Amino acid sequence: MDFGSLDLNTTWFVLLGVLFTGYAMLDGFDLGVGALHLFTKTDEERRTLLNAIGPVWDGNEVWLVTGGGALFAAFPMVYATVFSGFYLAFVLLLVALIFRAVAIEFRSKQPMRWWRQMWDVGFSAGSVVSSLLIGVAMGNIAWGVPLDERGEYAGTFLDLLHPYALLLGITTVALFSMHGAIYAVMKTEGELHEKLRGWVNHAIIFFIICYAVTTMATLIYVPHMAARVRGNPWLFSVAVLNMLAIANIPREIHYGRDGRAFVSSCVAMIALMGLFGLEMYPNLVLSNPDMAHSLTIHNAASSHKTLGIMLTIALIGAPIVLAYTVSIYWIFRGKVRLNSMSY
Amino acid sequence: MDVLSLSRIQFAFTIAVHYLFPPLSIGLGVMLVCMEGLWLKTGRPVFHQMARFWTRVFALTFAIGVATGIVMEFEFGTNWATYSRYVGDVFGSALAAEGIFAFFLESGFLAVLLFGWDKVGRKLHFFSTCMVCLGAHFSAIWIVVANSWMQTPAGYHIVGEGLRVRAEITDFWAMVFNPSAMDRLFHTLCGAWQAGAFLVVSVSAYYLLRSRHQDFARSSLRVGLVVGLAASLLQLVSGHESAVGVAKNQPAKLAAFEGHYETMSNAPLYLFGWVDTQEEKVHGIALPGLLSYLVHGDTRQTVEGLREAAPKPEDRPPVQSVFQLYHLMVAVGFGMILIASLGFLYFWRGSLFEKKWMLCLLVLSVLGPQIANQAGWFSAELGRQPWIVYKLLRTSQGLSEVVKANTVLSSLILFGLVYLLLFAVFLYLLNDKIQHGPDTADLTPSGKLALPLR
Numbered sequence: 001m002d003f004g005s006l007d008l009n010t011t012w013f014v015l016l017g018v019l020f021t022g023y024a025m026l027d028g029f030d031l032g033v034g035a036l037h038l039f040t041k042t043d044e045e046r047r048t049l050l051n052a053i054g055p056v057w058d059g060n061e062v063w064l065v066t067g068g069g070a071l072f073a074a075f076p077m078v079y080a081t082v083f084s085g086f087y088l089a090f091v092l093l094l095v096a097l098i099f100r101a102v103a104i105e106f107r108s109k110q111p112m113r114w115w116r117q118m119w120d121v122g123f124s125a126g127s128v129v130s131s132l133l134i135g136v137a138m139g140n141i142a143w144g145v146p147l148d149e150r151g152e153y154a155g156t157f158l159d160l161l162h163p164y165a166l167l168l169g170i171t172t173v174a175l176f177s178m179h180g181a182i183y184a185v186m187k188t189e190g191e192l193h194e195k196l197r198g199w200v201n202h203a204i205i206f207f208i209i210c211y212a213v214t215t216m217a218t219l220i221y222v223p224h225m226a227a228r229v230r231g232n233p234w235l236f237s238v239a240v241l242n243m244l245a246i247a248n249i250p251r252e253i254h255y256g257r258d259g260r261a262f263v264s265s266c267v268a269m270i271a272l273m274g275l276f277g278l279e280m281y282p283n284l285v286l287s288n289p290d291m292a293h294s295l296t297i298h299n300a301a302s303s304h305k306t307l308g309i310m311l312t313i314a315l316i317g318a319p320i321v322l323a324y325t326v327s328i329y330w331i332f333r334g335k336v337r338l339n340s341m342s343y
Numbered sequence: 344m345d346v347l348s349l350s351r352i353q354f355a356f357t358i359a360v361h362y363l364f365p366p367l368s369i370g371l372g373v374m375l376v377c378m379e380g381l382w383l384k385t386g387r388p389v390f391h392q393m394a395r396f397w398t399r400v401f402a403l404t405f406a407i408g409v410a411t412g413i414v415m416e417f418e419f420g421t422n423w424a425t426y427s428r429y430v431g432d433v434f435g436s437a438l439a440a441e442g443i444f445a446f447f448l449e450s451g452f453l454a455v456l457l458f459g460w461d462k463v464g465r466k467l468h469f470f471s472t473c474m475v476c477l478g479a480h481f482s483a484i485w486i487v488v489a490n491s492w493m494q495t496p497a498g499y500h501i502v503g504e505g506l507r508v509r510a511e512i513t514d515f516w517a518m519v520f521n522p523s524a525m526d527r528l529f530h531t532l533c534g535a536w537q538a539g540a541f542l543v544v545s546v547s548a549y550y551l552l553r554s555r556h557q558d559f560a561r562s563s564l565r566v567g568l569v570v571g572l573a574a575s576l577l578q579l580v581s582g583h584e585s586a587v588g589v590a591k592n593q594p595a596k597l598a599a600f601e602g603h604y605e606t607m608s609n610a611p612l613y614l615f616g617w618v619d620t621q622e623e624k625v626h627g628i629a630l631p632g633l634l635s636y637l638v639h640g641d642t643r644q645t646v647e648g649l650r651e652a653a654p655k656p657e658d659r660p661p662v663q664s665v666f667q668l669y670h671l672m673v674a675v676g677f678g679m680i681l682i683a684s685l686g687f688l689y690f691w692r693g694s695l696f697e698k699k700w701m702l703c704l705l706v707l708s709v710l711g712p713q714i715a716n717q718a719g720w721f722s723a724e725l726g727r728q729p730w731i732v733y734k735l736l737r738t739s740q741g742l743s744e745v746v747k748a749n750t751v752l753s754s755l756i757l758f759g760l761v762y763l764l765l766f767a768v769f770l771y772l773l774n775d776k777i778q779h780g781p782d783t784a785d786l787t788p789s790g791k792l793a794l795p796l797r
Contacts, residue, residue: 306511
């Protein structure tokens with residue numbers, strides 16, 4: 001397909017944003033359910049939570065795989081620099097994701113208490129560590145990492161763990177926990193449902209504190225991540241939308257409209273990712289201290305032809321993917337009931 | 344050890360473990376489509392029971408396939424950053440297509456396949472099973488296309504210089520249908536079908552030996568043997584096509600497969616042997632002229648030897664290991680044809696269930712495709728060495744420049760421990776499922792599935 005004068009580099013910047021936002025909204029809730037998993041006590045409660053995400057977590061993780069693939073394809077320089085530069089962080093993320101995946105699959109296969117306890121810890125720790133590392137990676141991208149003139153990472157593993165990155169890591173855990181708690185409220189009933197309803201409020205407070213601290217830290221220490229909004233005051237509406245969406249969650253939960261609470265949480269995530277994207281554009285990886293070495297949508301991209309081919313593939317594939325993703329969520333709508341096929 | 348060796352060991356280890364599972368998913372996917380299709384067609388409860396039981400085994404292999412697969416996608420970037428920059432423009436489109444066409448399809452419909460038994464009707468469930476199977480095949484298509492491009496690059500040009508040099512696509516379809524892509528895809532899929540079919544055959548034969556779940560085991564065995572025999576025979580065709588393609592496109596690799604050093608007509612084919620890499624000859628049993636005949640269909644034609652295809656030692660693959668692994672694959676491939684044919688013959692005559700030795704052989708048959716698949720991949724990848732992209736980029740040039748040997752060593756140890764645990768748990772749970780056997784309750788469909796077809 002010929003896309004004429006369309007700015008394909010910007011298009012793919014936006015599409016990557018869409019993929020990673022989709023990932024955050026979808027895998028975000030099952031990572032969040034994982035973070036809350038150990039707070040439940042009985043085996044039945046834990047099984048209910050696992051089965052709430054059971055049919056969908058796998059598909060959710062595919063958003064990460066596709067996001068990674070799209071990053072490789074559209075911006076190979078970024079993929080190569082970030083993955084080799086953040087080597088140990090990514091290896092840890094992989095180990096955490098593996099543990100989590102097999103824990104979900106294996107927990108229910110044996111009735112022994114020690115067996116289930118072991119996989120419960122694996123599932124929960126895997127979820128928390130994954131969320132934390134995703135946040136730390138985002139924090140480093142925002143803060144900027146030392147890049148040399150060839151665009152290679154010039155720091156060490158420990159350089160990645162600076163306070164701002166860790167703060168973003170914790171904020172991500174808080175955000176996913178809130179999102180997961182709302183999802184769990186939506187999918188459960190009875191005693192567990194009431195219990196989770198209480199947790200949602202704790203999770204929201206935890207998230208709002210983290211969010212406020214992160215915002216302050218960003219304004220004070222990372223002024224380049226607020227420059228665009230400062231220059232274009234109307235963009236401040238995105239930040240306002242974000243706050244309104246977050247403030248709406250406890251209200252909806254209070255009135256028992258769990259579905260709307262979940263939508264609000266999704267809107268908050270979209271607004272957050274939107275702000276992040278607006279401030280980063282056109283950079284993909286900021287070089288700090290030497291901004292001139294930053295990887296941008298121009299110097300890190302694949303050829304115009306490849307970006308065009310990929311857009312064609314995406315335009316054919318995306319409607320089909322959306323259609324059956326929606327149908328599958330429709331088939332598995334409603335409250336979780338345990339049966340012989342459950343985890 | 345240096346970064347190069349460690350990174351190669353880590354990639355080889357993680358891909359080898361990963362590659363135990365996707366072929367099973369692809370092959371079992373086909374088996375599930377056959378079983379559920381037979382249930383819809385005949386209405387016999389045992390086929391429903393089979394579909395349910397094998398779906399549980401499928402779920403197990405699929406989960407580990409996904410978990411170990413994410414590692415592969417990340418590893419291009421973590422360990423082979425220079426390679427990623429070089430091929431990103433070409434490789435990327437294939438990976439993106441894999442994500443959007445294959446993985447979403449597979450994982451989405453897997454939910455219905457696994458958890459939708461009483462939520463959806465028969466037709467929709469069967470459709471989901473077909474989509475999962477199709478998704479698994481799609482993922483094989485794109486990854487084999489990408490890998491084949493590394494063997495026989497096409498539809499690209501080289502741009503930039505120095506550190507910025509890279510391959511860019513000029514013709515997408517020429518890249519997709521690069522010279523080796525379709526042969527290798529067919530060959531890979533046949534191997535995957537064999538892996539799935541012989542797992543079913545093996546477990547069924549085990550039940551028959553132990554006189555358990557007889558009705559279930561006989562029906563499973565029948566479906567498994569038919570698919571297994573068909574795939575094994577097709578594998579002969581696809582293997583031959585692939586080898587002819589290698590002779591044409593990668594003569595150095597074929598020369599290493601066959602330990603063929605000297606360009607000559609009436610070239611012999613070694614059935615087995617030991618390569619003397621110093622003297623550049625093979626000690627073993629050879630059939631004269633057969634290599635020329637297989638490659639060209641004529642014994643008088645010449646086959647290019649390694650001395651001509653790769654005169655300098657630094658341009659040669661490790662001949663001994665490539666030769667042995669390739670011959671192992673071929674030998675096991677023929678073995679599978681023999682086992683499947685014998686099994687089918689006895690089954691057809693009705694004497695299979697009395698032949699204990701044959702059932703024992705069938706129990707072991709599950710190892711055959713796995714050994715051949717691994718040996719085949721290793722010979723394909725080692726045979727391409729010293730190139731990571733054939734004749735364009737050396738493996739030693741593809742590394743991540745910022746990653747140190749100690750870092751790779753620590754990740755290698757970590758992956759080693761995690762995969763060991765993973766594999767142990769997999770075997771434990773697989774055995775557990777097999778010992779538990781099919782559920783009698785599964786003979787009666789439940790929920791919406793119980794409704795007859797309209």
